Amino acid sequence: MQDEKQAEGESAASVRTVELVTAGLIFLFGAIVVFDSYRLGARWGEDGPQAGYFPFYVGLLICFSGAGILVRALRNASLAKESFVERGQLKLIFTVLVPAVVYVSVIQYLGFYVASTLFIAYFMRQIGKYPWLKVLPIAIGMSVAFFLVFEIWFQVPLPKGPLEAALGFA
Numbered sequence: 596m597q598d599e600k601q602a603e604g605e606s607a608a609s610v611r612t613v614e615l616v617t618a619g620l621i622f623l624f625g626a627i628v629v630f631d632s633y634r635l636g637a638r639w640g641e642d643g644p645q646a647g648y649f650p651f652y653v654g655l656l657i658c659f660s661g662a663g664i665l666v667r668a669l670r671n672a673s674l675a676k677e678s679f680v681e682r683g684q685l686k687l688i689f690t691v692l693v694p695a696v697v698y699v700s701v702i703q704y705l706g707f708y709v710a711s712t713l714f715i716a717y718f719m720r721q722i723g724k725y726p727w728l729k730v731l732p733i734a735i736g737m738s739v740a741f742f743l744v745f746e747i748w749f750q751v752p753l754p755k756g757p758l759e760a761a762l763g764f765a
Contacts, residue, residue: 607685611674618664625657690722706756712738 632654636645668674680688698714705713716734719725745751746764755765 605682606678606680607682608679609675610677610679611668611671613679614664614668614674618661618668620661621664622658622661625654625659625661628654628657630654694718702754704756706759707753708738708742709756709758711741 628650632647632651635647635650637647637651638645639648694714694717698710701713702710712734715737716730719730719733720727741753745753759765
């Protein structure tokens with residue numbers, strides 16, 4: 596039990612590591628913008644700037660920003676000792692992040708309403724520890740409320756799945 600609590604308090608990543616990864620991602624994004632802008636044409640043409648002229652320089656600024664973050668992180672040794680996130684905190688983040696990613700990815704297959712029902716039910720049951728007698732009516736009731744608000748009252752169609760198609764709402 597003590598080892599588990601100690602492991603949860605351990606640093607999962609230092610501030611320096613996170614800043615280096617962030618700097619690399621920012622630089623990569625800027626490099627993609629620069630490359631694609633150059634491909635489109637990043638020069639000044641006879642009739643003015645080519646399509647990639649301004650994005651090229653914006654991409655360069657993004658690359659310089661990433662390089663600046665990288666240099667700052669490498670020069671500041673104290674960032675390596677500072678914890679960005681502890682293991683226990685990271686576990687809580689993934690407890691929410693993973694189901695959210697699954698929810699977003701299944702909307703196209705199950706539809707918004709069924710996916711939302713499952714998402715709400717999962718969080719109520721797994722995180723809230725509510726009994727099924729409370730989980731089911733609330734999860735289903737929320738999706739019915741979403742349907743009434745969006746589809747009926749505001750007439751905003753949301754992604755539908757096989758259940759809505761079977762009920763004639765496709």
